[in-house]
Amino acid sequence: xxxxxxxxxxxxxxxxxAYAMKQINPDVVAAYPITPATEIVxxxxxxxxxxxxxxEFVPVESEHSAMSACVGASVAGARVMTGTASQGLALMxxxxxxxxxxxxxxxxxxxxxxxxxxxxxxxxxxxTMGSRDAGWIxxxxxxxxxxxxxxxxxxxxxxxxNLPAMVMLDGFIISHxxxxxxxxxxxxxxxxxxxxxxxxxxxxxxxPITVGPLDLQDYYFEHKRQQMxxxxxxxxxxxxxxxxxxxxxxxxxxxxxxxxxxxxxEYAIVAMSSAAGTMKEIIDExxxxxxxxxxxxxxxxxxxxxxxxxxxxxxxxxVGIMDRAETHSTMGGPMLQEIKAALYDLANRPRITxxxxxxxxxxxxxxQANTILTMVKEMKDGxxxxxxxxxxxxx
Amino acid sequence: MxxxxxxxxxxxxxxxxxxxxxxxxxxxxxxxxPVIDFxxxxxxxxxxxxxxDTSVLTKNGKITGFDYDHCKGCGICAExxxxxxxxxxxxxxxx
Ligand code: SF4
Ligand code: SF4
Numbered sequence: 001x002x003x004x005x006x007x008x009x010x011x012x013x014x015x016x017x018a019y020a021m022k023q024i025n026p027d028v029v030a031a032y033p034i035t036p037a038t039e040i041v042x043x044x045x046x047x048x049x050x051x052x053x054x055x056e057f058v059p060v061e062s063e064h065s066a067m068s069a070c071v072g073a074s075v076a077g078a079r080v081m082t083g084t085a086s087q088g089l090a091l092m093x094x095x096x097x098x099x100x101x102x103x104x105x106x107x108x109x110x111x112x113x114x115x116x117x118x119x120x121x122x123x124x125x126x127x128t129m130g131s132r133d134a135g136w137i138x139x140x141x142x143x144x145x146x147x148x149x150x151x152x153x154x155x156x157x158x159x160x161x162n163l164p165a166m167v168m169l170d171g172f173i174i175s176h177x178x179x180x181x182x183x184x185x186x187x188x189x190x191x192x193x194x195x196x197x198x199x200x201x202x203x204x205x206x207x208p209i210t211v212g213p214l215d216l217q218d219y220y221f222e223h224k225r226q227q228m229x230x231x232x233x234x235x236x237x238x239x240x241x242x243x244x245x246x247x248x249x250x251x252x253x254x255x256x257x258x259x260x261x262x263x264x265x266e267y268a269i270v271a272m273s274s275a276a277g278t279m280k281e282i283i284d285e286x287x288x289x290x291x292x293x294x295x296x297x298x299x300x301x302x303x304x305x306x307x308x309x310x311x312x313x314x315x316x317x318x319v320g321i322m323d324r325a326e327t328h329s330t331m332g333g334p335m336l337q338e339i340k341a342a343l344y345d346l347a348n349r350p351r352i353t354x355x356x357x358x359x360x361x362x363x364x365x366x367x368q369a370n371t372i373l374t375m376v377k378e379m380k381d382g383x384x385x386x387x388x389x390x391x392x393x394x395x
Numbered sequence: 396m397x398x399x400x401x402x403x404x405x406x407x408x409x410x411x412x413x414x415x416x417x418x419x420x421x422x423x424x425x426x427x428x429p430v431i432d433f434x435x436x437x438x439x440x441x442x443x444x445x446x447x448d449t450s451v452l453t454k455n456g457k458i459t460g461f462d463y464d465h466c467k468g469c470g471i472c473a474e475x476x477x478x479x480x481x482x483x484x485x486x487x488x489x490x
Contacts, residue, residue, distance in 0.1 A: 103407040162406065200409050208413035215408050222401035223408040229401070 006182035006249075013174035016148040016181045017083070017109050017167075018043035022053055023189040024155055026107075027078035030058035030069035034088040035121045036171040037111035041083050063088035067095035067106075074104035075211050077201040079155070083109035085171060086127045087116060093131065096164075100135025101227060102212060103199055105158035105165070107151065108136075112273070112324075113171040114360045122361020123171030125273070129325040129334045135227060137165035137234055138302040140273045144169070144179040149253050152184070153245050155193045160237050161230045162199050170274040172361060184249060192248065235303045256305030258297040259312050261287060265294035267318040267380040268350075269372065270309075270339060272298045275322060275357070275364045282369035293373060298335060306342035313343060318380035319350040320372055324358045332356065332388035351379055354388030368392045417465070421448075425468030427485045429461055435482035442472035442483060 011019060017040045021029070029048075031041040048057040056073075060066045063084050074080045084092060089110055099106050110128050114120040128138060139154060141147040147169045158165040169175050184192075200209055215223060242255040260280055262268060271279045276297040286293050296312050298305075313319055321340075323333020331337055336354030343349040355372050358364045368391050379385045405411055438458050443451040450466035452459045473483040 101408065199407050200405070200411075207411070210410035210413065210415075211407070213408070213410055218398055219404070219408070222399070222404055223406075225401040226404065226406050230406075 005185075007185065009181050009183050010178050011144055011148075011181045012039075012176050012178050013144040013147050013169045014039035014111070014176065015043060016144040016179075016183075017151060017169065018047070019181075019183060020148045020151040020189075021081055021109075022047045023184070023186050024079070024081065024152065024193060025053045025190070026055055026081040028056045028058065028070070028073035028080045029082060030060055030066045030073065030080070031082045031084070032060055032063050032066045032088060034063070034085050036113055036123070036175045037083045037085040037088070037109060039175070040109050040111070063091040064095060067092040067099065070106045070108075071095060071099050071102065071104060074099070074106050074198075075102065075200075076203045077196070077198045079159075079196045080104070080106045081108065082106065083111070085111040086113035086121075089127045089131060090115060093134070096131055096134040096136060098212075099164045101223070103162040103227065103230065105155075105162055105196070107154045107158055108164070108166045109151070110166045110168045111171045111175045112168050120360040121171070123173050123175075123274075124324045124359050124361060125168070125170075126325040126359075128166060128168055129323075129327075131166075132302055132334065135163065135231070136302060137161075137163055137231075137238075137300070138168070139165060139300050140168045140298070141174070142273055142277050142297065142299075144174055144177070145181045146253060147174065148181050148183060149245065149249075149251055152189055152192060153241055153253070156241050157234065157238055159193075159196050160241070161234045163227075163230050163234060168273065173274045182251070188249070192245065231303050235305075238300060238303075254297070254299055256298075256300045257308045257312065258299060260295040260297060262294035262296060262312055262316070264292055265316055266292040267320075267376050268294045268296060268313065268316050269320050269322060269376065270296045270298055270313075270335065271322040272301075272324070272335070275324060278364055278366075279322075279369055279372075282366055282373065286373055291373075291377070293377070298339075301335070301338075304338060304342070309339055309342045310346055313339075313350055314346050315348045316350045318376050319352050320355055320376035320379075321352060322355045322357060322372065324356075324364075326356055326359065336388055353379055353385040355391045356388060357391040359393075362392055364392070420464045422462075422464045422466055425463075425466060425488050427468045427470070428463065428466065428488050429468070429470070429472050429483050430486050431458065431460065432482045432484070435480050437477075437480060437482075439477065439480075441475045441477065445471050445475045447471065
């Protein structure tokens with residue numbers, strides 16, 4: 001495609017996601033509605049009703065059934081997609097592991113939303129952080145445009161390693177905000193993703209197979225080792241496919257992480273998703289005042305990009321890691337713990353503190369961003385900080 | 396049998412080829428086994444009909460014995476053999 005020949009559309013995150021699904025034209029979509037992800041499959045079901053896609057749409061009675069139907073269709077060789085959020089993802093939890101263990105490249109939209117109780121429909125990342133060991137590739141997007149491109153790439157990534165992938169967007173903040181999205185022509189999407197070549201196919205009646213048999217002490221471990229090999233392969237394939245996409249379409253999507261003004265930074269923030277966008281604005285303000293501060297946006301958390309994190313954070317004096325989720329371990333948010341582990345044996349590792357913010361969709365504003373930057377700067381200058389702090393909560 | 400390494404096994408934990416359940420020998424789960432007295436057996440095939448593991452063997456209309464590689468020793472065959480015949484006895488499996 002000629003570069004910069006995008007078709008500009010004003011879309012919300014959910015609309016952008018549904019539009020990408022329309023262009024992908026999956027064989028099967030099985031889904032159950034849940035706020036704030038409902039629109040994705042609702043819009044998609046309209047495409048089905050209007051005959052704009054060839055998809056078999058399966059409106060099931062729960063998310064557990066949705067993911068189960070996706071597994072069944074994917075086992076039969078179909079290209080399968082779905083979408084959910086929060087409690088819906090929690091209800092799918094059992095089947096998430098089955099999709100990964102059976103090596104099915106299902107691609108799912110997850111619109112990040114807080115988990116009950118107390119009940120809340122707004123954006124935080126406790127839902128997908130709770131699924132981080134389920135064996136899915138996890139991609140967190142910063143805005144609607146990135147969500148759109150990420151879904152298309154996720155199809156190719158998932159199918160080239162035979163692992164499922166979930167692509168996240170922040171509930172309401174991204175899912176319901178309208179932005180300019182640079183879309184591709186239908187045929188370009190089709191050409192980029194190609195056809196699915198499944199590992200196996202239950203509908204190949206000439207070569208009958210058994211799927212999902214009992215697998216005990218003598219074989220289970222070998223199959224899990226294979227599954228890990230696929231995740232190791234994903235680390236190689238993700239940058240390749242991202243580069244291919246950027247080279248073909250002239251986009252500029254980072255693969256695992258996005259370094260922002262880090263080259264000469266003395267202290268830095270690690271953030272994800274929409275909060276990274278907010279943080280970049282505030283970092284620009286601090287930079288204009290002469291502060292040597294930068295940001296590392298974490299985009300993919302499974303597989304975990306520890307080499308990239310080490311590369312960008314080594315030598316920086318102090319780093320603050322932001323989590324829009326709790327682990328309830330008393331040791332801080334999930335990314336604080338994983339990034340700390342990634343940096344542990346670096347000789348020039350930074351001093352690190354964590355920030356839990358924005359739970360239940362509480363706005364992340366400039367005041368909070370300034371507080372975080374001030375604290376990390378003080379740590380850079382020698383001040384002792386606690387293991388982690390809560391930002392934006394009423395004391 | 397040498398077990399395959401993770402590099403040799405088909406991915407996705409599938410089992411290729413069918414049927415193949417016969418290759419999985421399950422007879423060693425048994426604590427007692429059926430033994431038939433052919434002097435009493437009338438070859439009525441009730442045992443063959445009821446065996447949940449298709450482990451009663453038959454050939455040309457005659458019962459020929461048991462498939463001990465798959466018989467679980469449940470005793471159903473001995474139970475359904477007609478009361479006045481009782482050609483099957485369950486005997487303790489010796490290890
Ligand atoms: S003991 Fe049970 S399994 Fe064995 S032959 Fe009799 S009925 Fe079949
Ligand atoms: S049920 Fe008894 S009599 Fe009838 S075939 Fe079996 S062993 Fe023989």
